[in-house]
Amino acid sequence: MKIKFLLLILYFLTDIYPQINSDSLTTRNIVLDSLKQDTSAIDTIGLLGDSLKISKKDTLAPLLQTPFYSGSSFIPNKRIVMLDYRYTADFLEVFPFTFILDKGFIGQRNEVVIYGTRFNSISYFLDGVLFNDRYSNSLDLNHTQSESIDSIEIIPAPRGFLYGPVNNAVSVNLITKDFISKIPYSRIKYYEGPFGEAMFDGVFSAMLFNKLNFFADITNRKTDESFENSSYSIWQASARLKYLLSNKLNLSGSYNFVHSETGLNGGIDVDSISRITANIDSLLYDERLAPVIYPTALQKNKQHHFNLRILWNPTENLKTDLNLYYKFYLDEKDNLENHVEDIELLNTSIKSKILGVFLKENFNYGIFNSQINFNYEYHDYLVLDKIGPSLTVPDNAMIRNSFSHNIFSVSPVISILSFDSKLIFSVFYKYYKKINLNVSLPALNGAGIDVSYKFNSKYSFYLGYSGFEFIQNFENIETIEAGARYSEKNIFFDLRFYNREIPYGLISSNFEGRPIINSNISGIGIGAEINLWKIQLESQLNIPGKETFYNQFQLRGGVFYKDVLFDSSLALKTGFAVYRFSRQELITRIPIKTGSSKPRIDFTLAGEIQNSAIVYFAWENLLNENYYIVPYYPMPERSIRFGIAWEIFN
Numbered sequence: 001m002k003i004k005f006l007l008l009i010l011y012f013l014t015d016i017y018p019q020i021n022s023d024s025l026t027t028r029n030i031v032l033d034s035l036k037q038d039t040s041a042i043d044t045i046g047l048l049g050d051s052l053k054i055s056k057k058d059t060l061a062p063l064l065q066t067p068f069y070s071g072s073s074f075i076p077n078k079r080i081v082m083l084d085y086r087y088t089a090d091f092l093e094v095f096p097f098t099f100i101l102d103k104g105f106i107g108q109r110n111e112v113v114i115y116g117t118r119f120n121s122i123s124y125f126l127d128g129v130l131f132n133d134r135y136s137n138s139l140d141l142n143h144t145q146s147e148s149i150d151s152i153e154i155i156p157a158p159r160g161f162l163y164g165p166v167n168n169a170v171s172v173n174l175i176t177k178d179f180i181s182k183i184p185y186s187r188i189k190y191y192e193g194p195f196g197e198a199m200f201d202g203v204f205s206a207m208l209f210n211k212l213n214f215f216a217d218i219t220n221r222k223t224d225e226s227f228e229n230s231s232y233s234i235w236q237a238s239a240r241l242k243y244l245l246s247n248k249l250n251l252s253g254s255y256n257f258v259h260s261e262t263g264l265n266g267g268i269d270v271d272s273i274s275r276i277t278a279n280i281d282s283l284l285y286d287e288r289l290a291p292v293i294y295p296t297a298l299q300k301n302k303q304h305h306f307n308l309r310i311l312w313n314p315t316e317n318l319k320t321d322l323n324l325y326y327k328f329y330l331d332e333k334d335n336l337e338n339h340v341e342d343i344e345l346l347n348t349s350i351k352s353k354i355l356g357v358f359l360k361e362n363f364n365y366g367i368f369n370s371q372i373n374f375n376y377e378y379h380d381y382l383v384l385d386k387i388g389p390s391l392t393v394p395d396n397a398m399i400r401n402s403f404s405h406n407i408f409s410v411s412p413v414i415s416i417l418s419f420d421s422k423l424i425f426s427v428f429y430k431y432y433k434k435i436n437l438n439v440s441l442p443a444l445n446g447a448g449i450d451v452s453y454k455f456n457s458k459y460s461f462y463l464g465y466s467g468f469e470f471i472q473n474f475e476n477i478e479t480i481e482a483g484a485r486y487s488e489k490n491i492f493f494d495l496r497f498y499n500r501e502i503p504y505g506l507i508s509s510n511f512e513g514r515p516i517i518n519s520n521i522s523g524i525g526i527g528a529e530i531n532l533w534k535i536q537l538e539s540q541l542n543i544p545g546k547e548t549f550y551n552q553f554q555l556r557g558g559v560f561y562k563d564v565l566f567d568s569s570l571a572l573k574t575g576f577a578v579y580r581f582s583r584q585e586l587i588t589r590i591p592i593k594t595g596s597s598k599p600r601i602d603f604t605l606a607g608e609i610q611n612s613a614i615v616y617f618a619w620e621n622l623l624n625e626n627y628y629i630v631p632y633y634p635m636p637e638r639s640i641r642f643g644i645a646w647e648i649f650n
Helices: 003-013 088-094 270-276
Strands: 073-075 098-101 111-114 122-126 149-154 170-176 185-192 198-209 212-223 232-244 249-263 298-315 318-334 348-365 368-386 397-418 423-436 444-454 459-468 477-487 491-509 515-532 535-544 554-565 570-581 584-586 592-594 600-609 613-620 639-647
Touching (some): 073 088, 088 098, 088 111, 088 149
Parallel strands (some): 122 170
Antiparallel strands (some): 073 149, 149 170, 185 639, 198 212, 212 232, 232 249, 249 298, 298 318, 318 348, 348 368, 397 423, 423 444, 444 459, 459 477, 491 515, 515 535, 535 554, 554 570, 570 600, 600 613, 613 639
16 A cells, blocks of 8 residues: 555546446435434534435335434434545544544544543444444444445433433444445545555445345555554454345345454553653653553454344334344453553453344334334453463463353334424333343433424424433433524534533542543534535534533634536535644642643645545644643554545446
8 A cells, every 4th residue: 555556546547437327326324213304404514505315215115224213413424425534433423422532553442422421321322223342341342344324413411311222321323324326336545655655545336136136345554663662553344235035025144254463552641751851742742752651552343243133114114224233342452551540551452242232112103203212232251361471262271261141222202293203202211121141230311301303494493301210229311402503504503501510429440540530521513514505604602511520621613615616527525624632730649731722723635526536635634732631652643644535447
């Protein structure tokens, strides 16, 4: 993956024209849970003058999954493809209540905070099936293929606990591409950056037989060392066979594979620097001289995901989505020193095996809509302490823990639609039960109500409340969210407020591993997009409440030029993106402040050529600001990254 490869592609691109037209491709679209299939009920983020369209019926008419909730916020594909992104977590930044605790080094397990909630309380679904590692109850978003994702559903905070087999506070549904092409379809994406950073992704889809569709996506990302032990490599693959038995019944089988190896250097060793000089910043950002905590430590991850799906729509009023799945996770840490204070930093191997069933049933009758979500999972875990460096399971290892349990949950939702479906009132409930070692634990329950009202094509409103039990012996975690949107051709404005009360405190930890308690999590989020002539102004503002974990005001925005040039051959978006994080003082042994005293400014360019290729260019951190968000992981210095996504040989 060298620059010569990219130049060769660009050379031939000028003479290549797409051989696929819009009529031959049925793209992935979201179908609403309503009889009218009214796309106005879907709230997209910053998408002016566009909507998610319903697929046209034809002889192959594939059945498409429905979202969990039509009133969720959606990040559509048209917004995704023009973003400056490295991996899936970057998509979520357009949602105002998202903050990424970025460690700076490519491939690190960055923590994504949504609605003020940390990563081990967020459910990430892939096409409706929980994708989280069940042992840690979290997901490293590096392990999802960004090029397979078509759109993202972010469920309102009061409904966050409602979906999936566990009661997490926030839910995000990653919706993958699902389309039928009359002729074989292929797409590649390639980019490269400093220190050997590169990514290659290849997508292929074809009709193998009259009613059998095949889809595959292979991805490789890697980077060499900048600071010591910061290299990263990951291989990912996914494949799906979809059989269109009829226009009412579709069967599909899918497989996802992940294999990654990450340099786990633990950040910069400031203790060593402090013994050399009182000016820590003099070495903290030096890629050659800065010492790291773990010079040789590695984290290796392997995953296998199998899924069998049945989509059945026997009538217009009834929709069934049944999934049978098996998941395997192997997470290994090698060459780490023993730290008595944090047992997770030992050399360990964690094997997880999950068998599960997910059923979503939608039924519509007149003004009544109902949905039932059912989950059952069997979990089996094996945790081993490794003896010696870089050993594989089970050689020279001893079992620290081995256990299994069963999880059962069911969550009904009943909605009433009135005023031509403009006003939707819903009540919902969830029952969750865990059986561990043949011991049945008390059930956890949750319930809530919400209402959405769309005044007209421009104004909409949402209000919701819920209370649920997150951990045994905790009282209800109470959540409220209120929001209003205004959208017309040239203006999009989104204002939200949420508050989550936790009576006994949600135990978390700071960067030194010390427990902290959050009794209240709240925030105000503002998203805006304004088009003036060919200038587009974008802004996402997050103002957290004073008790919110990692209390940082943040502003993401930009000024961009958008136009269609050269006889409609080039759709261009270019300009300056601005990131501003307030400085935060953390109480640690060495007093520190995170963030930057100045904004970070990036220059970005994305140009779509003849509807067949998108060229990307980014000049990041133009002011060359030295800062970190997570101590002590320095953010990258000024750098250039460029690439291309190309629908080739279609």
